[in-house]
Amino acid sequence: MAETIENLLQEMEAYARARQVPILTEAARPVFLRTVRAAAPRRILELGTAIGYSALLALRESPEAEIVTIERDAETAETARGFFRRAGENYEARATVLVGEAEKLLPTLSGAFDFVFIDAAKSRYPDFWLGVQPLLTPRAVVAADNVLFRGLVEGEGSEIWPKHSYRTMVLRLREYLRIVRAAPGFRTEIFPEGDGMAVSRRDA
Numbered sequence: 154m155a156e157t158i159e160n161l162l163q164e165m166e167a168y169a170r171a172r173q174v175p176i177l178t179e180a181a182r183p184v185f186l187r188t189v190r191a192a193a194p195r196r197i198l199e200l201g202t203a204i205g206y207s208a209l210l211a212l213r214e215s216p217e218a219e220i221v222t223i224e225r226d227a228e229t230a231e232t233a234r235g236f237f238r239r240a241g242e243n244y245e246a247r248a249t250v251l252v253g254e255a256e257k258l259l260p261t262l263s264g265a266f267d268f269v270f271i272d273a274a275k276s277r278y279p280d281f282w283l284g285v286q287p288l289l290t291p292r293a294v295v296a297a298d299n300v301l302f303r304g305l306v307e308g309e310g311s312e313i314w315p316k317h318s319y320r321t322m323v324l325r326l327r328e329y330l331r332i333v334r335a336a337p338g339f340r341t342e343i344f345p346e347g348d349g350m351a352v353s354r355r356d357a
């Protein structure tokens with residue numbers, strides 16, 4: 154019999170803590186859940202599966218939805234599949250994990266997704282934004298996690314030139330925010346909770 158999803162999610166939180174897997178933070182969770190609920194998606198696309206935590210949350214929040222989620226690390230993808238299996242048939246059957254670089258796999262997908270969660274390589278966010286455009290439904294919502302990366306992207310404290318190892322990432326996240334704010338037909342809100350989440354709703 155399938156374990157309860159609540160117990161499994163808690164186990165995943167402990168697993169991620171012990172191995173420092175950067176899953177959705179506790180602070181960002183309510184923002185994520187509200188965003189998924191409001192989008193009421195049928196087809197979800199996720200870039201950056203990790204162990205499948207945000208994917209399971211999204212599926213729990215939208216019982217009718219299926220998810221395609223992309224993970225570049227094969228072993229991590231296997232771990233996610235294991236958790237989906239343990240969540241039970243109702244979850245496993247609705248989740249497809251693709252292994253590879255999101256930027257390479259996006260052009261091979263066919264639409265239409267009404268919710269996209271961008272949570273893979275932060276320095277690729279501008280490319281991911283462009284890559285998902287052909288896959289969006291007319292009422293799609295695109296959420297991007299960690300866009301304020303440790304407060305280095307915008308606002309107080311962000312005037313300091315970020316240290317070398319973060320520089321490209323921070324510059325690309327700034328570029329991402331510029332792009333989504335200027336994107337015609339989208340309305341973007343930035344939620345500061347956790348590491349910052351940008352939610353762009355198509356309203357064309």
Ligand code: SAH
Pocket residue numbers: 175176177200201202203204205206207208223224225226229253254255256272273274277
């Ligand atoms: N969404 C997950 C956390 C994802 S962590 C959650 O909240 O539960 C980011 C993941 O993206 C890591 O597992 C990393 O291996 C993967 N990743 C990084 N760059 C990627 C890329 N270019 N394509 C696909 N996956 C990538």
Ligand code: MG
Pocket residue numbers: 175176177272298299
């Ligand atoms: Mg994240």
